[in-house]
Amino acid sequence: MPKFYSYQTKMREDLEARGARPVFYDEEPDKTKFLILKNLGDIFHNPKIFDGFNKKLKNKILSEMPSGGYDYLLVIRGNVLSEQTIHELKNKALKSSGKSIYYSWDSFKNLRHKGEIGRLFDWRGTFDSVDAKESELGYELLPLFYSDEFNNTSNENIEYKYDYVSVSAYFPFRYRYFKAFKEANPDKKLCLKIFLDPKVYRGKKLKDPKLVKDLDMDIISFEPFSPDQIRDMVRNSKAVLDLAHEAQQGLTMRTMETLGIKRKLVTNNIYLRDYEFYNETNDLILTDLAAKADKAEQTGDYSDFILPGSEWLDKPYLENEEVRQKYSIHSWIDKLFEV
Template structure:
């Protein structure tokens, strides 16, 4: 953590896609830290079907995006920003970024990636427009010399004291969006829990019923799935925090094409919670402790009795501070002298 940055009194243009309300948490925290923040959705499209198209054909929306950002530039052109802070940058084109640099020549441009470079079509071509680039993916930072490694954060709702009562409503829980092979793994964990006589709580989110029916046709593990197995409405961060608090262990299943740690993983630091994860990369992090974290093979799942029975080992205070949202903002917007 580089730290030492104070954004008090700074004016920030913040451009981020909608991701489970975290964009609002970041904005609110920057304002609590004393910054003046203008926030706009980084994406000109918000419908689930359009977002799905965006992943494969981002250029399809270039004209719409250009008009969208022209309106933003017109509204903001007279503001003197200290930072333009962009998350992901999958819709901002090079042409639009050039316009931003013409209008804001003295502003520091910061980019944060919570997805791997290979999953954001064309993003590496845009790196030249940013003074500061950070990523949650340690492997990406080894490939791109100008990219700084900065894992994600936990928000204030996920900061809780270590429980001492050892009485939990659920032995294992999962809360997250269903993608890739997640549902297949969850089904296997449910079977394991039944055999081990463990309680399992899952909240499986799908962006739309269209995606549910699409998966019914294209994914074998959805053959016997029912609509009632999923929620088509996002859970609030407080609802998820409540489920996690009542869980002995939390299950994390990262996308098979990602090595960066999910938000849920980092939130378990703040919650003082044991974690079962498919992401072996976690062993490279400073908070890894085999007593607290069990890495499983997504192709051969094995949940050990002894891991479930041992208590959580508290981490050093500086680790809790390092992964807080405040420290994350400080690192991303670290002043460039």
């Protein structure tokens, strides 16, 4: 799997607590090299661009495998793995009784293999409700999870610092909407933060300088936020504003963390309605933000970006503990290894 914040560490800790001995291999050990290879592969339509990586990874796993092999092979995303690599790992690294598990926490349209490698595994799951419904390969829907840091088991009284908080990575659409929300809600306490990697900033400054001209440094941060910082910001806010890619269908990790820590959620993901924990007391779905931003920038009227005030924010959070616990990392691991 790729490193993704500290989630691979959380998964390892859960498995070790159960007595397992997991070994982690990074799908993208060199991010810069991977981006270059991906771009070259796209430009020259070279499906073998990652063959060298696959060979090196396969040999490393086989040389380090325990005597007798592994009980499980778990692949998360597997964006650059070849079918040959998967076949060889199943045949040589797994015990004869071993099981193979595939999980996609990205939508198929964003993956090189479009979800097709799932057919090579004993069990396959996805975080994307549309992919699960439309795939002919028997993908099961398994939403993402919240880790223990976001597991709110208490009902402590908090003197909230913010009405709304949002912490995320830089994308032009997200920065555009953040500026609109800031303009439309001067009466509310907002904490809207976007991490812009300095390398990305320098690249965009050369390629498309208009995108990063006159940045609002109240929103932009060149330093990443730690999981503890994000948790504390969310904990001290009445609601979380989560803006996913316009075409994203699966629920983000931030959505699940908001559920875990029992905070209200405002999101542009219309598929939230498909999930059992959705309710209008806790959740608000925004639509057509791109068109609304166009209109606001043309007219100077940002009223479409006004967020709910105390009439919604201060309404008591509607709890369902049985449902909430189903989306913890521990329940997620349970489901993965039911195969």
